Structure formats: C-alpha cells, structure tokens
Amino acid sequence: MFAPRLALASLSGESDADWALTAEEYVGAAFLGGVALDATTRTAARELVARDRTEFLPENPVAFIDRELSALDGASLRAGVNVRTTTIAPLREAARVCASHGAILEVNAHCRQDELCAVGAGETLLRDTDRLAEYVAAAAEKRPTVSVKVRAEVEGVSLPALAQRLETAGADILHVDAMDSEPVIREVREACDCFLVANNGVRDRETVEEYLEYGADAVSVGRPSDNPAVLSRVRVALDAPEARR
Template sequence: MFAPRVAVASLSGESDAAWADAAVPHVGAAFLGGVALDDASQAAARDLVARGRSEFLADDPVGFVAAQLGSLDEFGGEDRFVAVNVRATSPDPIRAVAAVCADRGAGVEINAHCRQDELCAVGCGETLLRDSDRLAAYVAAAAESGASVGAKVRAEIDGVDLPNLAATLADAGADWLHVDAMDSEAVIADVAAAAPDLFLVANNGVRGRETATEYLDYGADAVSVGRPSDNPRVLCRVRTAVDDWFAGREDAAESGDESGVSA
C-alpha cells in the first residue's frame, strides 16, 4: 500500500499539507486531518477550539480538503500514500469528500477514534465503534467513489469486538484499518487474523525500535507516529527500525527460515 512502511497519523488542527511534506524523508504515508465535514461535527469542533484544542475549522470543509491535497509539494511518488481523516454524522458528506480524494489519488479515513465528549455527543469518533452498521455504511459510501478507504479505530472500548469489527469493515469495502492499540498491543495479532485482507497500520507509543518491532511482530503491515510526528529524529528511528525488520524478513525468506522475521 505504501513504502516505507511508516506513516504519520492525523492530529486535529496540526496535520496539514505542510506537516506531511516535512515528514517525506522518513515516511511512506500521511493521514491529514481530522476534518469535520458537516454542521454537527463542525459545531463540536468549534466547541473544542473554545476550550483550547486545535481543530481545522473551514466554511467549506470539502474545499479545504481539496486545497490541502492540491498544495502537497513533496508527497508524491508511486510508493507514497495520502489520506484524509474525516468526521461526519451521515454518509452524504463522506461521499462528497471521497469524490475529491478519488480525483486526487488520495484515500479517505473514517474517524472512529476521537473520544472527546463534544464529538461523541453528536455521534462522531469512538461512538461509531459501538454502531458498526453506521460505521460500515460510512465506509461503503466512501468506497463508492473509487477512493481507497479505511477507518481509524481505538482498542480497549468496552463492548467492542475489534477483530469482528475489522472483518465487518473489510466486507463493507475498507482497504486498511488504522488501530490505536492503547495498552493492548497484542490486539493487533487478533485483528490481523480476523481480517487478513486489510492493510493494518498500528498506532500508539511508536517512538523507536522496540515499539515498531513489537507491532510488526504482532502482524501489523505498517506503523504510524502520532504526537512526535513533527520530530525528524523520532521518525528517523522508527523508519530505520521498520526497514531493518522487513530486511530481516526478506533475508529469512531467502534462506528458507520463515521464523526469523524480526530484526
């Protein structure tokens, strides 16, 4: 899906085109956003700004996404990938932004991750994890455009069977799943087994060799860096660890020792 197998993860109000371009020497993917697409999600975002959080606020959020994708200077090349993390309370805005992304070769990532009360109150963010039918409908709506589609989800939500949800989203047309593993890193192995066709991006605490290797050993296809995504030293450490891990797997395959996959 992308190479190198390191991504930078969306940080609301911070992850724009300039941020993505700055990460280019170290990563193969960038998830811009999150972007609130409709009136309810935008109102929630304004409430978040009022209490001191950063958010992208735009009169025309779909136009904002188009402008951001159009202003990417460095994030090109057939091996790199860009997606936009979005929030909405119905499928129609997702269809609209997915069409823009499809035209520009970008993907759409449905936000089922944010846990702020304001967003959850309007049905966005992690509330979607407990409403798998609605989340699957959002994925299917985005997939209609021909854009690559994924979702960002969170582990450790009571009553949510994340592996089962992953399989449901794969059936709905998802191409990838971006998992914030929280303190349950081993959930990556369960998700990978339940939905083997999904490209699995593991997130949370990725800072260097130990964390990156752990997620890859559990079956992640790639890892993403969140808060330190503007720190080139962290990105360099993670990129080196990931490259080494995949090099070790290739060496093991060539020697016939499939067990020696970890560097």
C-alpha cells in the first residue's frame, strides 16, 4: 500500500502539500485535509473557524484537492486526502480526482467537533453504518484507494463489526485512532483484511512495536508530524528487522 509503513495523519487546516513534503524523507504516505466538501460541512467548518480552529475553506474544494495532489505527483510518498461530507455527489468528484493522481480518498468518520457532529458528519457516521457504507461504496466506484478514518471508544460502536461492513462496501484501508484502547487494533485485524493503519500516541519504538504486535500494517502520526525527531525514531523502529513481517 505504501512504504515505509509510516503515514502522516491529517490535521485540520494544516495538512497541505507543503506540510507533507517537509516530512517526505521519513514517511510513505501523507493524508491531507480534512477538507469539507459540501455546503453543510463547509458551514460547520466556518463555525469552527469562528472559534479559532484552523480549517481549509477554499472556494472550490475539489479543485483545491486537485492542486494539492498535483504538487505531490513527483513526491516519493503516497498522497491521500481526508474528506468530510454529508452528500455523495462531491464525494464522487473528490474520489475521481484522487484516482487520477493515484491517491487515497479517506472518508472522515473521525472528527468529534460538535459543529461537524451536529450536521451528521465525522464521528456520527460511526453510528450510521448504512450511510457510511454508502459513502465508501460511492467513493469506490471511482476507483481510488479508499480509506476510512475511525476512532475507538465511541459508545455503542463495535469497530470490528463496522470494519467488516466497510470492507464489504469497498474500503481498502482502515485508519484507526485507537484512543486509549490499543488492543482494539487486534480486534479489527481479526475482523477484516483491510490494510490497517494504527493511530494515536505513536512516538517511538515501544509504541510502534505494540501496534505491529496487535496486527497493524502501518502506523500514523498526527500532532508530531512536524517533529523530525519523532518521525526519525518511528521510522527507525519500522525499519528494524524485528518489525518486518
């Protein structure tokens, strides 16, 4: 899927092509975004900006995705784009653009900001399995590699059961924020054959080895993505002979 098995996880309003290129020597993939695709999620994103969060709010989100991916076409890393939406049409367009660049389209079922959850985006999709599976299937129609970013510790949500449903719908990658429940990675691994990216607290050899032991295919870093010392430690751990399988 990508090598080395280290990805940069998207950071709201910060993760663009320049951000990815800064860490290119360490990583195999970088998820840009998140990008609000439709009017509903864009309104929610503006509300987030109003309370001092950073968000990408280009005039044309799909054109923005195309420009950012074009800037990475010659890079050694594999690009991905994390997107938020409540409607399918712009999702299909974003998926088409990702496919044209050989990039990963990542459906965001992860954000827990109140404004996004209130409109039915982000984490709320974890409880709306039918709609999330519909989004995955719609994206897969355009033939990009499809990822879904999810999180653990959401009341009433079984990630292993969800993983099976999303794999059937066409997901190639599950990008799992384990929160404080790292063993959930093993449960998801046993439930599906998707490429599994483990996220949360990845900082050093110990955390890398833990996630690999649970069955992760790769790991991702978020907040430390601009810290070369952290990225170097994680990359060295992933390159160690005992980490290869």
